[in-house]
Amino acid sequence: MLTALTSKAYRKALFKRLSGFSATAELPSGGRAEVQLSHAMFMVLGRLAKMDGRVTQEEIDYASQIMQRMALLGEKRCRAIRAYEQGKHPAADISESVALAAKAIGGRSALAKLFLQIQCEAAYLKGNLRLKDKMLLRDVAEQLGYSKSEFLAIASATQSEHYQRADANPRSEFLKPQGRSFLQNAYRVLQLEPDAEDGEIRRAYLRMMSRYHPDKLASRNASEDALRQAQENAMAIRNAYEALCGFRKLRV
Numbered sequence: 001m002l003t004a005l006t007s008k009a010y011r012k013a014l015f016k017r018l019s020g021f022s023a024t025a026e027l028p029s030g031g032r033a034e035v036q037l038s039h040a041m042f043m044v045l046g047r048l049a050k051m052d053g054r055v056t057q058e059e060i061d062y063a064s065q066i067m068q069r070m071a072l073l074g075e076k077r078c079r080a081i082r083a084y085e086q087g088k089h090p091a092a093d094i095s096e097s098v099a100l101a102a103k104a105i106g107g108r109s110a111l112a113k114l115f116l117q118i119q120c121e122a123a124y125l126k127g128n129l130r131l132k133d134k135m136l137l138r139d140v141a142e143q144l145g146y147s148k149s150e151f152l153a154i155a156s157a158t159q160s161e162h163y164q165r166a167d168a169n170p171r172s173e174f175l176k177p178q179g180r181s182f183l184q185n186a187y188r189v190l191q192l193e194p195d196a197e198d199g200e201i202r203r204a205y206l207r208m209m210s211r212y213h214p215d216k217l218a219s220r221n222a223s224e225d226a227l228r229q230a231q232e233n234a235m236a237i238r239n240a241y242e243a244l245c246g247f248r249k250l251r252v
Contacts, residue, residue, distance in 0.1 A: 007033040007104070015111050017069050018118070027071045033104035035079075038070065040101035041115065042080045043094050044140060046087025048122050051132050055088070058125050066118060094136075098143045107145030113154065116141055120158040128239040129155065131231065152242065152252060159239075160246035183247060189240035198250055205241040212237060 010030030014037075016022040030037070042063065049059040063084055072080050086092050105111045119140060123133040134155075141151035187194050190204040214230035222230075245252045 007031060010034055011105055011109075011111050014070065015114060017071065018066075018111075018114050023069065036097075036100045036104045037111075037115070038072065038076065038080050039083045040094075040097040041066065041070070041118070042083035043087035043092065043097050044119050044136075045122050046084035047092070047094055047136065048119065048133060049084075050088035051136070052126065052130070056126065059122065062122055062125060095139065095143065098140050102144050107143075112144040113146075116144055116146065116151070116154055117158050120155045124159055128236055129159070131235050134235075156242045156246035156252060159243050183243065186240035186243040186247075189236055190244070192244075198248060201241065201244050201248070201250065205237065208237045209234060 007030055009028050010033060013025045013027045014030070016025040017027060045059075045063050045066070049055045049063070067077055067080050070080075083097075087094060101115070102112065105115070116137070119137055120129075123129050123137060129137075137155065138148060138151050141154070142148075146154065184194070187196070190201065190208060192200060192204050196204075212230060212233045214227055214234055216230075242252055244250070
């Protein structure tokens with residue numbers, strides 16, 4: 001009973017810190033729940049950072065920021081760093097770690113959703129959500145109790161907030177590919193102007209997907225490089241569509 005009460009107090013205080021509701025809230029020891037959540041948090045962050053083979057300084061800074069918000073000091077911080085490094089290795093079993101964390105904090109809980117939002121935010125540090133990132137995050141979301149459609153809604157909302165912060169902070173150039181804000185880039189990908197009507201967004205998305213969908217190349221026995229490029233184009237189109245839908249509060 002004492003362990004359960006301690007875990008509950010920890011989870012409540014941690015949510016306040018991570019959400020920004022009370023960044024300086026006193027954080028009691030969370031026992032096993034704290035260890036399992038921290039391990040999963042930084043294993044997934046490490047995997048997302050290394051997914052494309054290159055870990056950026058922004059990703060390292062973001063992980064450090066999360067450590068600070070989780071009040072990880074001394075040995076606790078060292079364990080988080082080890083988990084981050086472990087997560088970089090493709091052979092590391094992230095699934096088991098996330099399953100333990102989900103059990104500790106409760107599936108579909110406020111803290112579970114925040115965990116997923118933090119990982120989505122990390123994925124957007126390098127730009128659009130790539131296919132491998134989306135597949136990993138979808139698996140994480142499922143273990144946390146969220147369906148595919150729920151995950152897409154959470155990712156889209158996180159993406160919208162991420163883009164708005166980028167627009168509000170012109171000094172954060174790493175958030176803006178090709179010198180554009182992500183929202184501007186999304187309009188460009190769909191070949192739309194920022195003042196386009198809401199209905200035009202879905203029509204543009206369907207038109208672009210019809211033109212660039214990889215299935216069209218597959219039926220023509222295209223090369224692997226051409227198929228890979230088509231998949232990346234289709235993903236960019238999908239990400240642009242989801243970004244604009246999230247920004248305008250439209251149903252995806």
